[in-house]
Amino acid sequence: MKLEGKYTFKAARQKVWDVLLDQKVLASCLPGCERLEEVAPDQFEARLKIGVASVKGTYDGKVRILEKHPISSYRMEVEGSGAPGFVKGEATISLEDKGDKTDILYSGEAQIGGLVASIGQRMLGGVTKLMVNQFFKAMEKKIQ
Amino acid sequence: MKPPKFEYRAARTVEEAVSLLQEAGEDAKILAGGQSLVPMLNFRLTRPSHLIDINKVSELDYIREKDGKLAIGALTRERTIERSALVRQKFPLLTEATEWIGHVQIRNRGTIGGSVAHADPASEYPALVVLSDAELTIQGPDGSRTTTWDEFFVTYLTTSLQPFEVLTELRFPLPKPGSGYAFVELARRHGDFALVGCAAQVTMNGKGTCQEARLALIGVGPFPHRSPDAEAMLKGQKLTDKLISEAGQKISEEVEPEGDMHASTEYRRAMSKVFTERALKKALSRVQGGK
Amino acid sequence: MAATTTETAQRWVGRSVKRVEDPRLLTGRGTYVDDLHLANLHQAAILRSPHAHARIRGIDASKAEALPGVVGVVRGKQVAELSEAFPLGVAAPVRYYSCAVGKVLFVGEPVAVVVAKDRYTAEDACDLIEVDYEPLPCVLDPEKAVEDPTAPILHENVGSNVANHRVLHYGDTDKAWAEADLIVKTGRLVFPKYGSTPVEGYAAAAQWDPLNQAYTIWSNFHGPFIMHPVMCRALGVTEDRLRFIVPPDIGGGFGIKSSVYPYMTLMAICARVTGLPVKWIEDRREHLVASSSGTDRVSYLEAAVKKDGTILGVRMKIYDNCGGYIRTPEPACLYRATGNYSGAYLFQNLKMDQYAVMTNKSLTGPNRGYGCQQLYFGLERLVDQVAYDLGMDVAEVRLKNLIPAGAFPYTTPSGGIYDSGDYSKSVRLALDMAKYDELRKRQTAARASGKLYGIGVATAVDPSVTNMAYITVAWTPEERARKGYLPKAGSSETGSVRIDPSGKAFCMVNTTPEGQGHETAVSQIVADELGMAIGDVHVITEFDTFTRTWSITSGSYSSRFASVGASAVATAARRVKEKVLKIAAPMLEVNPQDLDVRDSKVFVKGSPERSVPIRRIAGQAHWSATLLPEGLEPGLQATCMFNFPNAKPPDEKDRVDSSQTYGFIAEVMGVEIDPATGEVRIDKYVTVHDVGTLINPMIVEGQVMGGALHGVAGALYEEMAYDESGQFLAASFMDYLCPTAMEAPPIEIGHVVSPSPFTVLGSKGCGESSTMTAPAVVANAIADALRPLNIAVRELPMTPNKVWKLLQEQKAKGVA
Incomplete structure (x- = not known):
């Protein structure tokens, strides 16, 4: 599933960069993140409870920040597995100045495997996008 | 399983x-x-x-007309609503919507409150809550509160119901005289979740002018879609095929449906126009005495 | 009209007798595998792969094993220790086990089994197993899996994704191509993957006897019992150490349950590991994700034709998708129709270039119509294309090329011996019933008013009772000629009939019915042969390899009941009758040939008042055996193992009579398409069948309706769909759209009766029926509706979204 979008944050690029890559912020903004521990620089072990309303699955896995080009772009990988199957996502996030604001462009792919993919078809796309939005909206709050 | x-x-x-x-x-x-x-x-x-x-909470199983509204207890079975003469007489759009829900066996058990609280994006009852600006009564530890759809529906399967709250009653304002209604739906099989569905209610005056139009679409977003713009386009106008088509077009430009294996985003978008048109035309024909 | 069960005056065969099994089935008194109770029976739940293709780096089941109530967790490692890879029908060294060993190759592949005190606990434990997967790239399209050099290879030791490849050449297609006025091509056709949706999923229970080193397995396996030796090889036991028991009732099968055997094997291993009897009942999600289905197929067809519409020859290139492992009896989907590759048509030159391919989808196997829906979808689309290219009517082209009525028994270029038929009569009947000319006029009027109305025609030769030799066409003639090779050929079944001391008949058949009404049909046949009322005939269907007389080809598949099962039981009944008459002859002081049976009596022909009750004969046979006429054994029973003489191995030119009776189907369909939504509505559906003698017309028509709806399902509704990463998308009835009564179109059925000269009663199989034609006739009708817009129909299912998209694309080009 392809994911693509743009957000405009009301802050300077450096500030946005710093917040986006702050571990504590990441932990509080990743949807359903119950645990995030740094195991190596820019590598985290995570427990994510993903879904909507009461339809949620718990996945244990990794979050990685790669290809960091301060303050213009980085790549983030999330992968986890649990009883319902697995989740995998990766996105390149780019920051661009826009006056005193910053545009954030993301583009990537998400994959959900196993139970949810095989019976959750109808809402999978919508819910995935919803969670991406949640992530950026939460980030936006942290920046303001 | x-x-x-x-x-x-x-x-x-x-x-x-x-x-x-x-x-x-x-x-x-x-x-x-x-x-x-x-x-x-x-x-x-x-x-x-x-x-x-809550299946034994019989106090939530009722259909009553009260103050120009149809008050329905949250535990009322869909089949009860479908067979209610009062509903058919006062708010036949609700009867028609009910007929689209699953199969008889499902309607025998399914409840209106359950359907609305579950907030499936393709469900019929949430569309009517949205279309008619119904009031929802919710009881919690601190007593009861009343809300409407714009506060209630949050996103896919998600409402503003809090963990210790129970949805207890739905109150649908009754359509004004001169109203026509329609609930039309596209599904792969009889009883399947709608790919796209549209509920319409139009109120016409004696001169053939639309006094009010209400539309709600399902299957095209996280919860039912209401279009103030499209409704405004129709208000005060004669409902010509051209205008109906423009309203459908407007809606198809507004919605942001997700695709799945049965229906792509593009297809759902196109069908939102087709089914808006069909619903409006059917509703209009019913004002004029059509079946 | 339904008849009561006490009449005997007229023949039972040919009448729509009410099904004798229905009161039991409809009141919930059937006995299925899940009704089995054994002391200390434990339940299994299977952990399945969420990945389409991945290496298994490790399995940590410690938490699952620690859960109270869990008695064991079985992994691929133990499966590989306690069993061999299953024997295959191909030379490719694919190692297929009942549970993933080292790697998973499709979503839903078993990875581990939890055995626990109940299913709840077993499923809870599955949630606690941690599997470390290394995901690998996947390939899903069978053509890409073969032709794209960058496609991942599923089985490294095989070296390619091709499980089997054969080029079969019958006649001389080069000559046909040289003589042709025109070469007609279909382009790339795609047939979808779908299954059967029996109400009861797979079920298996197993017990291990450590003293005798023997397994007993209860399951709803419906044959072919060739899987018994296959499983013996996998489990490393001789045939006398493996007992199969099939309960009296199976909740639907449609071929799909012949592929339950890997699970039977897996449960046998679980029983052995835990030392307990273990039962596993497949749930619906498991069934959809990983039981079995027909193949999805990519094919390219071409025909060499004369200007007058005569088809001289056909060439097909086929990529058949068998999923992650080629599971026996695959690649049979490619070969089941060998004798009827050329369908109802007279052309003599045929070339089949066919691949059985492995991709990261679930496994395939027999599915009602096996191989024929794929074949006829291609062939019938091709014949339509011939008509289009020559500007002829689609019915006219077919009538021009049909095998003529006088040609039977007719030998096809690929070795099939079509026993009987009148194809032109059947096609004409279908056209008449549909009022074809009127329908065309309606279409013209509909088109003039901007509507999309299409008419489809399709035919199929409907093969029944396969000769197991056909599977060996997968091997080259040289391979089949190698030293020590034992040719496999045969098409046999057993029927046993006995009259008990009270004069009532008991019949035993090995046809493991799944709801087809075999008990009724056997009652009718035996009642006729023995002059009884059907209520006096009891049919026993439960099956046991230790107590029955059976054959490797026994079972319920390839529509074989009405051909071979009926022939076996009728022959056994005749043998019993012969003995009855021999016992009665001295009592009535006449010769046996002067006697016949009716109303449960033996009577003298011409003097019916001179008679003796069959009960009296039975009494003598059982109670007074020593006083029987000389040379007669005590008791009153006979067993017949019926076989067909034409069931021979393939010859050196790959010709084989792959089935032993061949029915015929002609269909006409009218569809209307909603141009706004792309929805297809079936307006008219006429289907004409020649199944030889109709044993029970009501049952035949039930099979026709069920088959037609099953085929319509594949054409318009059901699809085992995957996303590009190999995730299975249709694991519930929310997305796997099995049509219901509400989707069933009105179906008009016609019959032409050409009795088979090769069966005892002249009957032919009819169980697969319109599953073979419906996808083709739907596709042809939709194609006809869309032709004015220059839209080709090359794939199924034609969902509303797909039809709408085709219409939009043409609109964009300015055509529509």
């Missing part, structure tokens, strides 16, 4: 249901008709700690 472990409690009154929810904690779920919840349990898509069964 066996559910994981959960505790089961049954309530006999709303008050008891609320207190059982409080005792159970935030991971409890209310069991009403169970037509969505039980399959989700068996698939292990949801793992509530407790099920609070």
Whole structure:
């Protein structure tokens, strides 16, 4: 599933960069993140409870920040597995100045495997996008 | 396909249901008709700690006309609504919407409150809550509150109901005289979740001018879509085919449907126009005495 | 009209007798595998792969094993220790086990089994197993899996994704191509993957006897019992150490349950590991994700034709998708129709270039119509294309090329011996019933008013009772000629009939019915042969390899009941009758040939008042055996193992009579398409069948309706769909759209009766029926509706979204 979008944050690029890559912020903004521990620089072990309303699955896995080009772009990988199957996502996030604001462009792919993919078809796309939005909206709050 | 472990409690009154929810904690779920919840349990898509069964809360099973509104208890079975002469007479759009819900066996168990609280993006009843600006009464530990759809529906399967709250009543304002209605739907098979559906209610004056149009679409977003712009286009106008088509076009430009294996984003978008048109035309024909 | 069960005056065969099994089935008194109770029976749940293709780096089941109530967790490692890879029908060294060993190759592949005190606990434990997967790239399209050099290879030791490849050449297609006025091509056709949706999924229970080192397995396996030796090889036991028991009732099968055997094997291993009897009942999600289905197929067809519409020859290139492992009896989907590759048509030159391919989808096997829906979808689309290219009517082209009525028994270029038929009569009947000319006029009027109305025609030769030799066409003639090779050929079944001391008949058949009404049909046949009322005939269907007389080809598949099962039981009944008459002859002081049976009596022909009750004969046979006429054994029973003489191995030119009776189907369909939504509505559906003698017309028509709806399902509704990463998308009835009564179109059925000269009663199989034609006739009708817009129909299912998209694309080009 392809994911693509743009957000405009009301802050300077450096500030946005710093917040986006702050571990504590990441932990509080990743949807359903119950645990995030740094195991190596820019590598985290995570427990994510993903879904909507009461339809949620718990996945244990990794979050990685790669290809960091301060303050213009980085790549983030999330992968986890649990009883319902697995989740995998990766996105390149780019920051661009826009006056005193910053545009954030993301583009990537998400994959959900196993139970949810095989019976959750109808809402999978919508819910995935919803969670991406949640992530950026939460980030936006942290920046303001 | 066996559910994981959960505790089961049954309530006999709303008050008891609320207190059982409080005792159970935030991971409890209310069991009403169970037509969505039980399959989700068996698939292990949801793992509530407790099920609070409200099937014996008979005080929530009623259909009444009150102050120009149709008040329906949340535990009223869909089949009861479908067969209610009062509903058919006062708010036939609700009857027609009910006929689109699953199959008879599902409607025998499914409840209106359960359907609205579950907030499936393709469900029929949420569309009518949105279309008619129905009032929803919710009871919680601190008493009851009333809300409307714009506060209630949050996103896919998500409402503003709090963990210890129970949806108790839905009150639908009755259509004004001179109104016509239609609920049309596109589904792969009879009884399937709608790919796209549209509920329409138009009120015409004696001169053939539209006084009010209400539209709600399902299957095209996280919860039913209402279009103030399209409704405004119709208001005060003669409902010509051209205008109806423009309203459909407007809606198809507004909605942001997701695709799945049965219907792509583009297809759902196009169908939102087709079914808006069909609903409006059928509603209009009913104002003019059509079936 | 339904008849009562006490009449005997007229023949039972040919009448729509009410099904004798229905009161039991409809009141919930059937006995299925899940009704089995054994002391200390434990339940299994299977953990399945969420990945389409991945290496298994490790399995940590410690938490699952620690869960109270769990008695064991079985992994691929133990499966590989306690069993061999299953024997295959191909030379490719694919190692297929009942549970993933080292790697998973499709979503839903078993990875581990938990055995616990109940299913709830077993499923809870599955949630606690941690599997470390290393995901690998996947390939899903069978053509890409073969032709794209960058496609991942599923089985490294095989070296390619091709499980089997054969080029079969019958006649001389080069000559046909040289003589042709025109070469007609279909382009790339795609047939979808779908299954059967029996109400009861797979079920298996197993017990291990450590003293005798023997397994007993209860399951709803419906044959072919060739899987018994296959499983013996996998489990490393001789045939006398493996007992199969099939309960009296199976909740639907449609071929799909012949592929339950890997699970039977897996449960046998679980029983052995835990030392307990273990039962596994497949749930619906498991069934959809990983039981079995027909193949999805990519094919390219070409025909060499004369200007007058005569088809001289056909060439097909086929990529058949068998999923992650080629599971026996695959690649049979490619070969089941060998004798009827050329369908109802007279052309003599045929070339089949066919691949059985492995991709990261679930496994395939027999599915009602096996191989024929794929074949006829291609062939019938090709014949339509011939008509289009020559500007002829689609019915006219077919009538021009049909095998003529006088040609039977007719030998096809690929070795099939079509026993009987009148194809032109059947096609004409279908056209008449549909009022074809009127329908065309309606279409013209509909088109003039901007509507999309299409008419489809399709035919199929409907093969029944396969000769197991056909599977060996997968091997080259040289391979089949190698030293020590034992040719496999045969098409046999057993029927046993006995009259008990009270004069009532008991019949035993090995046809493991799944709801087809075999008990009724056997009652009718035996009642006729023995002059009884059907209520006096009891049919026993439960099956046991230790107590029955059976054959490797026994079972319920390839529509074989009405051909071979009926022939076996009728022959056994005749043998019993012969003995009855021999016992009666001295009592009535006449010769046996002067006697006949009716109303449960033996009577003298011409003097019916001179008679003796069959009960009296039975009494003598059982109670007074020593006083029987000389040379007669005590008792009153006979067993017949019926076989067909034409069931021979393939010859050196790959010709084989792959089935032993061949029925015929002609269909006409009218569809209307909603141009706004792309929805297809079936307006008219006429289907004409020649199944030889109709044993029970009501049952035949039930099979026709069920088959037609099953085929319509594949054409318009059901699809085992995957996303590009190999995730299975249709694991519930929310997305796997099995049509219901509400989707069933009105179906008009006609019959032409050409009795088979090769069966005892002249009957032919009819169980697969319109599953073979419906996808083709739907596709042809939709194609006809869309032709004015220059839209080709090359794939199924034609969902509303797909039809709408085709219409939009043409609109964009300015055509529509």
